[in-house]
Amino acid sequence: MSVAGIFLAHKIDEHTLCVGLDYVIPAYRDFKNGRYIYLRLKKQFIGQGINKIVAAGDSHKYIKYLEKLGFHKNQDGMYEKMIA
Structure with a gap:
């Protein structure tokens, strides 16, 4: 087993969770981990009372990943996903 x-x-x-790190090794970058989370x-x-998840769009690839998982850029420049 490996991580x-x-x-x-x-x-x-x-009510807001801020993503600090969301990393998957290249061999597992098929969105399964993202969909699970x-x-x-x-x-x-x-x-746990969370209704929104936010993340900084630090790179073009990460932004595409966030958008594919349903995140949208907000007025503060962060990417957010409403879950409730």
Whole structure:
């Protein structure tokens, strides 16, 4: 067994989770990990009071990844996804 990726995030307020690191090694970049985190864990996030996830779009590839997972650029330049 090996580690395919790392996901780190923290609450920036009562209802918002900010992604600090969302990394997957190249061999596993097929969006399965992203779909698992942002879609399959949705109920757990909502259960903890989270209704929005935000991430900084630091690179063109990461922005494309975020957009494919349903994130949209907000007025502050961050990418956000409403989950509730």
